[in-house]
Amino acid sequence: MESCCRPPTASQFLVKAAALTEGSSGSHSNAIFVKGGVSHVGTREPVIIADGEGPERKLHVRDFFLEAETVTNERFADFVAATGHVTDSERLGYSGVFYSLLSKDMKARHAPQRKSWWVKIDHANWRHPEGPDSNVDGRLDHPVTHVSLNDATAFARWVGGRLPTEVEWEHAARGGARRSRYPWGNEEPSDEATYCNIWQGTFPHTNTLRDGYLGTAPARSFSANEAGFYNLVGNVWEWNADVFRVRSLSRASKHRNGLAKASAEQLLKGGSFLCHASYCFRYRIAARMGLPPDSASSNVGFRIAYDLI
């Protein structure tokens, strides 16, 4: 069976070198060659039908490169230093932060008007993920967060890459065209067996921290899948190049599709550190979500793909 783990030919390595040095402006990259072919998106056994996880759609994928990990705070800082890019969250002056991540002080300040697990925090942005009293000093190797689609696209352009499409992302996550639910296979993660950075305990009040993290984990943590990719599921949602559309034929999905079209949402894949089987079972390869292009929050990041030229 065709597998994306197959190493590239020598000429493909040369192509990779060209693609990665051209616009990369000194920022390191760790792209892995992915062999294309006939692949698929979605699943025959959708769990969250309204998201459009089904039906399984056969698609052809070209050979491409995908970075082993999501873009880190360190790389994003390089990008900002080089280009002067101002993120949407910085421009807006606020971003969404998951309540549990806030400092004691910030929690106390926001508890009275809190209506959900998400809190609008003034001056929360990629440099200050939990607001002004936080920074990324000890988290330079963690995924950059509070980045919108516009920010992700601007970074991609800077390194001469782009965001992956859904089929590329799923193809890389499965390590080829086979049908597996997770990047590591089909085994269900549990509060004991942690394969990725998701929620452990009872969402949203108790996180047992069995995997070691309440919020983000380093971009390169846990085990890579067979093809070499880290944290494709869990940790942070990843912006994809596709618009969020629901193709499933169920009425619920059609309804969802109508909403998605009206709001022009963009597709994200992979789930985040907030996912849990009991509440938001979206740390599966086929799982998906749509967000408006200018939205950003503490559990959204991205990784970069490259074309062969």
Ligand SMILES: [Cu+2]
């Ligand atoms: Cu989730």
